[in-house]
Amino acid sequence: MAVNLKQLAELLGLSQTTVSRALNGYPEVNAETRQRVLQAVRETGYRPNRAAQRLATGKAYSIGMVMPIAAGIDSDVHFGEFLAGLGEEAVKHDFHFVLNPSAPEDEEATFQRLAASGNVDALFLAYMRANDPRIAMLKSLSMPFVVHGRSIGEARDYPFLDIDNTAAFYDAARLLIQLGHRRIALINGPDYLSFSIRRRKGMARALAEHGLNLDEALVHHSLMTDEHGYRSMQRFLQQPDAPTAVLCSSTVLALGAVRAINQAGLAIGRDISLIAHDDVLPMLKPENFSVPLTTTRSSLRAAGGRIATRLIASILKSGAYPDQELWRAELIVRASTGPAPQK
Amino acid sequence: MAVNLKQLAELLGLSQTTVSRALNGYPEVNAETRQRVLQAVRETGYRPNRAAQRLATGKAYSIGMVMPIAAGIDSDVHFGEFLAGLGEEAVKHDFHFVLNPSAPEDEEATFQRLAASGNVDALFLAYMRANDPRIAMLKSLSMPFVVHGRSIGEARDYPFLDIDNTAAFYDAARLLIQLGHRRIALINGPDYLSFSIRRRKGMARALAEHGLNLDEALVHHSLMTDEHGYRSMQRFLQQPDAPTAVLCSSTVLALGAVRAINQAGLAIGRDISLIAHDDVLPMLKPENFSVPLTTTRSSLRAAGGRIATRLIASILKSGAYPDQELWRAELIVRASTGPAPQK
DNA sequence: ACGGATATCCAAAGCGCTTTGGGAGGAAAA
DNA sequence: TTTTCCTCCCAAAGCGCTTTGGATATCCGT
Numbered sequence: 034m035a036v037n038l039k040q041l042a043e044l045l046g047l048s049q050t051t052v053s054r055a056l057n058g059y060p061e062v063n064a065e066t067r068q069r070v071l072q073a074v075r076e077t078g079y080r081p082n083r084a085a086q087r088l089a090t091g092k093a094y095s096i097g098m099v100m101p102i103a104a105g106i107d108s109d110v111h112f113g114e115f116l117a118g119l120g121e122e123a124v125k126h127d128f129h130f131v132l133n134p135s136a137p138e139d140e141e142a143t144f145q146r147l148a149a150s151g152n153v154d155a156l157f158l159a160y161m162r163a164n165d166p167r168i169a170m171l172k173s174l175s176m177p178f179v180v181h182g183r184s185i186g187e188a189r190d191y192p193f194l195d196i197d198n199t200a201a202f203y204d205a206a207r208l209l210i211q212l213g214h215r216r217i218a219l220i221n222g223p224d225y226l227s228f229s230i231r232r233r234k235g236m237a238r239a240l241a242e243h244g245l246n247l248d249e250a251l252v253h254h255s256l257m258t259d260e261h262g263y264r265s266m267q268r269f270l271q272q273p274d275a276p277t278a279v280l281c282s283s284t285v286l287a288l289g290a291v292r293a294i295n296q297a298g299l300a301i302g303r304d305i306s307l308i309a310h311d312d313v314l315p316m317l318k319p320e321n322f323s324v325p326l327t328t329t330r331s332s333l334r335a336a337g338g339r340i341a342t343r344l345i346a347s348i349l350k351s352g353a354y355p356d357q358e359l360w361r362a363e364l365i366v367r368a369s370t371g372p373a374p375q376k
Numbered sequence: 377m378a379v380n381l382k383q384l385a386e387l388l389g390l391s392q393t394t395v396s397r398a399l400n401g402y403p404e405v406n407a408e409t410r411q412r413v414l415q416a417v418r419e420t421g422y423r424p425n426r427a428a429q430r431l432a433t434g435k436a437y438s439i440g441m442v443m444p445i446a447a448g449i450d451s452d453v454h455f456g457e458f459l460a461g462l463g464e465e466a467v468k469h470d471f472h473f474v475l476n477p478s479a480p481e482d483e484e485a486t487f488q489r490l491a492a493s494g495n496v497d498a499l500f501l502a503y504m505r506a507n508d509p510r511i512a513m514l515k516s517l518s519m520p521f522v523v524h525g526r527s528i529g530e531a532r533d534y535p536f537l538d539i540d541n542t543a544a545f546y547d548a549a550r551l552l553i554q555l556g557h558r559r560i561a562l563i564n565g566p567d568y569l570s571f572s573i574r575r576r577k578g579m580a581r582a583l584a585e586h587g588l589n590l591d592e593a594l595v596h597h598s599l600m601t602d603e604h605g606y607r608s609m610q611r612f613l614q615q616p617d618a619p620t621a622v623l624c625s626s627t628v629l630a631l632g633a634v635r636a637i638n639q640a641g642l643a644i645g646r647d648i649s650l651i652a653h654d655d656v657l658p659m660l661k662p663e664n665f666s667v668p669l670t671t672t673r674s675s676l677r678a679a680g681g682r683i684a685t686r687l688i689a690s691i692l693k694s695g696a697y698p699d700q701e702l703w704r705a706e707l708i709v710r711a712s713t714g715p716a717p718q719k
Numbered sequence: 720a721c722g723g724a725t726a727t728c729c730a731a732a733g734c735g736c737t738t739t740g741g742g743a744g745g746a747a748a749a
Numbered sequence: 750t751t752t753t754c755c756t757c758c759c760a761a762a763g764c765g766c767t768t769t770g771g772a773t774a775t776c777c778g779t
Contacts, residue, residue, distance in 0.1 A: 048759045080492035085735035087427040088764045102463040113456035120445040120477035132473040134463035149423035258659040316601040323635055391729045428765035431734045
C-alpha cells in the first residue's frame, strides 16, 4: 500500500536523488520536474519514513520530555495546559513530542536513554527543584534543551524560561500589607520546587520591608490540589490568631481555600482577603469565582508556546532567541482583596 | 562519545552480528561471550539507536496519539489523568508515546502521517463522536489501535474500551426518581461526543420508565469546565419551574454547579440534589465537596492503564485480551442526594 | 578414523532515506 | 569549431541496526 522513495522514483522514471531533492526544496531540480514529483506524491500518498529520514539526517523533528509517573503520582492540570501551549506551536512546524514515562527516581537515566535513542533532537525539562541535578546532566548530553523554571543555587548558564515568582509574590504581599493586613498566610506548592521557594521568598521580602515576619505557622506546602487548599485554609482558620489574608500558589488551591472560608461563614474580600497565582487555566478562571479573585497572572500555555518556539529554532538553527527569559507576572486586582478588617 | 554497534563489536573483537544477538537474547551465542558483551555495554553506556533499530525491525516501541490543538481548544483535565494511566503502564514495558499535535480538522490526515512515519506501531483514539469517521480510517491503516469510548451508529467491530455511560446515568437518574424527584436537569459534555449522547439516553430511559419526559430546557451541553457548570446551573435555577435535582457529566462541572447553588442560597442534598460522574480526578474528589457528592464512578486513569496494556500486548503479540470491553460505573451515594423537597 | 550433528561465530544484504561526487547535454564564450 | 560553464540529473555510499545464509570448529557415534 504505502509507497517508498524508490517506488516513487521508478514510477516517475527519475532517480531517488532527484525525487528526494525535489521534495526537500533543493535548487538543482527543474521546476517542471518538481511539479511532476509533487503531483505523484499527491496521487500516491507518499510519506517519507521518518525513521529512515532520521537515520540519514540525524534529525527527528521531535521534542523529548520525560513524564514522571508512578502509582502515587497525580496527574497535574498545570501540565496539561502547558502541553497545550507546546503543542500549539509545534504543530506549526510539524514537530511532535516523545513522552517517555519514567519512575521519578529513574528520571536522569531516562533522559539519557531518550537522548541516545535518536528519537528526539531536543529536550524539555520542568518542575525545577533547588540544586537540580538534572541540569548538569542535560548539559552533558550535547543536545539542545530548554528548562521551564530555574533551579536555585546554581549558575544560570543554561537556557530557561521562567516567570519572576519572587516579584509576583512580593507584589501580591505588598498589596495586602498596604491594605492593612498584618497576618498573611501562604498556601504554597511543594516545598522542594523552586517556584515555591521563590514565591515564599518574595512574600517574606515584602513583609520584611514593613517590619513584619513570615510566621511559619502560616505557611503550608503541598501538591496543588483543591483538597490541599481546603485543608490548609481550614487549619489556618482554626488558629487562635487567624490570618486576615492568604496567598495561594494556584487557583486550584484557591478553590479549596474558598470553600473552607465559605464554610467558616467568612466573607472573602471583607473578613479575609485572597490572592492566587493564576496560570490562566481555562477550566478555572479567577473572574468566575463566587468572589472574583485577585491574581498574579502569567499564562502557562503561552510559556509552553514560547519554549516550543525556542526549542524548534535551536534544532532548525533558524532565528536567534534569548537564552534566558524571565517573564513578569501581572497583578490583577479583583474583589477578593479588601482592607484588613478592624479588630 | 556515544558508541554504536560497530564500535562495540570492534572493541570486543566480535562481529556486529554476534553482539546484536547477544543483546537480543538469541540462543546461538556462548553464555560467556554474552556476559562479555553485557559487561562492555555497561562500561561504554552503549544504547542502540532506536531509529536504526526501527528501520531494521519495523518496531518502534511506541504508541501514537494525535493531540487536537488550536488557539481555541482548551486543555482538558481529563486528558491529563488518562495520560497518567497510559504512562504508568507503558513505563513497565519501556514504551513511549508520540504525541502529534494537529489542527482538529486535520486529524485524519495526521493519523495517516503518523502511521506512515514509522514512528509508532500502534495508535490510540479518544473523544469519540457519533458516526466517527476516524474509525474507518484507523481500520484502513493496518496498524493495531484501541479506541477509548465507542462511536454510535456503527458496527462495533473495532477494539475499544468504554464505560457503560447509558447504564451509569440510568442508575443515577433512577435513584433521583426514587427519591421523589420529578424535574431533573442534565449538565452534560459536548453534544457531539458519544459519551454525552449515551448519558443523556440513559437518563431519558430512566425517566421514561416512570412516565416522565426529559425536558429539553433542562439539558445543557458544553465543555466540561467549572465555568460552564456554573452558568448552566444558574440558568436552571432562574427558570420558573426549577429542577430539584441535577446530573453532571463531570465533577468539574459539578464544581461550578455547586457554586451556583450556594449562591442561590439553596442547600445541596435538601433543596436540590446533585449527582456527578466521577472520573476519579485526584485534584477534585467528590468526598471533599462542601457537601460530599453522590457520583457514578469510573477511574479514567485505570482505563488509560488498561488501554496501554492492550495496545502493548497487540504490538508484542503477547497475551490475548478481549477486543471490546465495557466497564460498569459504580454508583456511590453520598450526601448530595436527598428526598425531593415537598412543595 | 570418518561422516554428520551441534555449537559459535561471521560477512553481507537490506531497511528507506539523504548526500557526495560526478556526468551528460546544451548554451555561451573564444 | 572548440572550449567552458551551467543546468539537470544519476549512481552509489552511508546512517546503525537486524537477519539470512553460510563458515569453522568441536564433538559424537560407529
